Amino acid sequence: EVQLVQSGAEVKKPGESLKISCKGSGYSFTSYWIGWVRQMPGKGLEWMGIIYPGDSDTRYSPSFQGQVTISADKSISTAYLQWSSLKASDTAMYYCVRHDGRQSPFDYWGQGTLVTVSS
Amino acid sequence: EIVMTQSPATLSVSPGERATLSCRASQSVSSNLAWYQQKPGQAPRLLIYGASIRATGIPARFSGSGSGTEFTLTISILQSEDFAVYYCQQYNNWPAWTFGQGTKVEIK
Secondary structure: OOEEEEOOOEEEOOOOOEEEEEEEEOOOHHHOEEEEEEEOOOOOEEEEEEEEOOOOEEEEOOOOOOOOEEEEEHHHOEEEEEEOOOOHHHOEEEEEEEEOOOOOOOOEEOOOEEEEEOO | OOOEEEEOOEEEEOOOOOEEEEEEEOOOOOOOEEEEEEOOOOOOEEEEEOOOEEOOOOOOOEEEEEEOOEEEEEEOOOOHHHOOEEEEEEOOOOOOOEEOOOEEEEEO
């Protein structure tokens, strides 16, 4: 069974750094892309970026380029989303998603990680 | 960027009735269109891809149609578990996926 299991909720202060994770199982982790999707409170879905764990090829949405860093450790089948300096506007639910790299949808979603940034 | 516009924002429907949701793309996305369902407190779930193909395990009461710039999701006989928010997504441009703003299907 394909599963994407994300790390738990985080409460941080503005200016702090953060790295959240997404562990894949039940499939070949290095054969699929892992993306990240943001959902701000009460709002819709925004694609942030995507990584191919096989060779760490990474692409970012222009809206998020320079704002976050996506990485992966294929030895432990885990992808990461990190911030170097959080802002209150980063408060949101973040989902990781699986993608096969072709013209296709996001077929599996993680359960989400809620990030709250507040002073 | 391809802009996806969904209508209506909210749809009030009684259980057992039919619901029709619309999604429009700012330029052609061929049939590279997916629909997702999101229930409160849950992650989105893939319902339809290729504009009209049901994902694994999705009941037949969900159907999708359209191509190019105009798409429709129809729920033929609404069940209580179908009240949720529905998002369309284009995946015609890789990697520049965009979502609609969502349609909330609520109980009338």
